[in-house]
Amino acid sequence: MRRIRYIVVHHTAGNPKARLWDLVKRGSVWPPYDFLVREDGTVEKGRPLWVWGAHVRPDRPGWEHVNNRTSIGVALAGNFEDSPPPEAQFEAAASLVGQLAYKYKVPLKSIDDLSLRRDGGIVPHRQVTRTKCPGLFFAAMWRVFFGKVKYYYNLESKKAFAAGSGGIET
Ligand SMILES: [Zn+2]
Numbered sequence: 001m002r003r004i005r006y007i008v009v010h011h012t013a014g015n016p017k018a019r020l021w022d023l024v025k026r027g028s029v030w031p032p033y034d035f036l037v038r039e040d041g042t043v044e045k046g047r048p049l050w051v052w053g054a055h056v057r058p059d060r061p062g063w064e065h066v067n068n069r070t071s072i073g074v075a076l077a078g079n080f081e082d083s084p085p086p087e088a089q090f091e092a093a094a095s096l097v098g099q100l101a102y103k104y105k106v107p108l109k110s111i112d113d114l115s116l117r118r119d120g121g122i123v124p125h126r127q128v129t130r131t132k133c134p135g136l137f138f139a140a141m142w143r144v145f146f147g148k149v150k151y152y153y154n155l156e157s158k159k160a161f162a163a164g165s166g167g168i169e170t
Contacts (some may be wrong), residue, residue: 001050004104005120006071007097008056009145011085011134012036016078020044023075028054033075035100041092056129062117063128070120072100080135094145097122098152102160108153110146122149 010033012018020036021044030047032054037043047053055073058066076085076093085093101108101122109121116123124142125133138145 002052002069004049004070004072005106006066006116007100007106007122008066008071008073008125008128009093009097009123009134009138010055010073010075010125011080011138012075012077013079013081013133013135014077018077020046025054030054033073035072035074035096037074037076037089037093037096039077039086039089041086041088043092043096056125058128059130060128065117066123066128072104072106074100076134076138080138081132082135082137084137084141090141090145091148094148095152098149098154099156101149102153102156108150111142122146 016039020031023031034046034053035043052068053073054068056068058064074097076089107120109116111127124139125131
């Protein structure tokens, strides 16, 4: 089992109605992303997580650790270069990322905390690669998004604590 330390957030830069399996590229059997959040907030899961994705190739200095082996790729269907994601989709994506971070023990660190390069964390694709992904509007909303991710992560942690299954609250 690979060790997941990062979650990379993408937009598909394409048709907002696309389904995850529409995105499989020629010569591949799996979609590039691990998860797709559709326009209406529905979540689709692709390959089993032990199979590496094909969603990120870091080319910014210092971000080499964030790659397909070390990360989960979560994409939102649509292009947020010209308009923001619909609210339901934005919320569902934050909830998914929060739950994944909790499940795989990805540190709740983001782009304001550069120790995430070493320790792990949650990043928009453009942080590690010279790309517009996940779009100007999403990038402008990143701090709001990360705030919501933290909220959903804490919700998972409270649920686990209430269920007595190894709560991590101190
Ligand atoms: Zn991307």
